[in-house]
Amino acid sequence: DERTFVMAKPDAVQRGLTGEIITRLEERGLKLVGAKFMQIDQELAEAHYGEHEDKPFFDELVEFITSGPVMAMVWEGGDATRQVRQMMGATDPADAAPGTIRGDYGLDLGQNIIHGSDHEDEGANEREIELFFDEDELVDYSRSDEPWVYEDEDH
Numbered sequence: 001d002e003r004t005f006v007m008a009k010p011d012a013v014q015r016g017l018t019g020e021i022i023t024r025l026e027e028r029g030l031k032l033v034g035a036k037f038m039q040i041d042q043e044l045a046e047a048h049y050g051e052h053e054d055k056p057f058f059d060e061l062v063e064f065i066t067s068g069p070v071m072a073m074v075w076e077g078g079d080a081t082r083q084v085r086q087m088m089g090a091t092d093p094a095d096a097a098p099g100t101i102r103g104d105y106g107l108d109l110g111q112n113i114i115h116g117s118d119h120e121d122e123g124a125n126e127r128e129i130e131l132f133f134d135e136d137e138l139v140d141y142s143r144s145d146e147p148w149v150y151e152d153e154d155h
């Protein structure tokens with residue numbers, strides 16, 4: 001099954017939205033296979049957002065993501081990376097559709113609640129999972145409702 005990296009950003013943790021984010025992904029049928037409540041340090045932040053190092057907002061981005069604890073997670077499911085991105089909504093919460101996580105909880109581009117691996121960036125999900133988790137921190141199990149979520153066994 002496909003795995004994707006998701007993070008409740010510092011603003012989500014501070015605003016008490018961690019549970020809501022987990023609930024939405026959980027209720028969709030995606031399976032939580034790893035979670036770590038943690039403080040990101042400078043080095044990890046710069047590695048995670050390396051693709052943006054030449055952007056004018058890079059320093060702000062690193063400052064924000066290190067400004068408080070985050071909930072780092074790995075979620076598994078059919079087409080998980082793209083499905084999570086759809087549930088997140090547009091990068092700028094001001095443009096995110098109501099019903100999406102950013103569209104329901106955010107107003108500001110720099111504080112947009114949630115991170116999810118980019119499905120258009122091949123392998124970004126695996127790279128980000130490796131950056132945040134050791135393989136033995138991910139749990140292999142079945143959810144009892146899987147037959148009711150997926151019609152086919154090998155989704």
Ligand code: GTP
Nearest residue numbers: 057060061090091109110111112114115116117118
């Ligand atoms: P992430 O899941 O956080 O990676 O967001 P994304 O994939 O939807 O957007 P992208 O990777 O392009 O940008 C990373 C983060 O940088 C975004 O989540 C924004 O918070 C921030 N960001 C993007 N563009 C701008 C900008 O023009 N100004 C500022 N201040 N922040 C930006």
Ligand code: MG
Nearest residue numbers: 115116117118
């Ligand atoms: Mg991104």
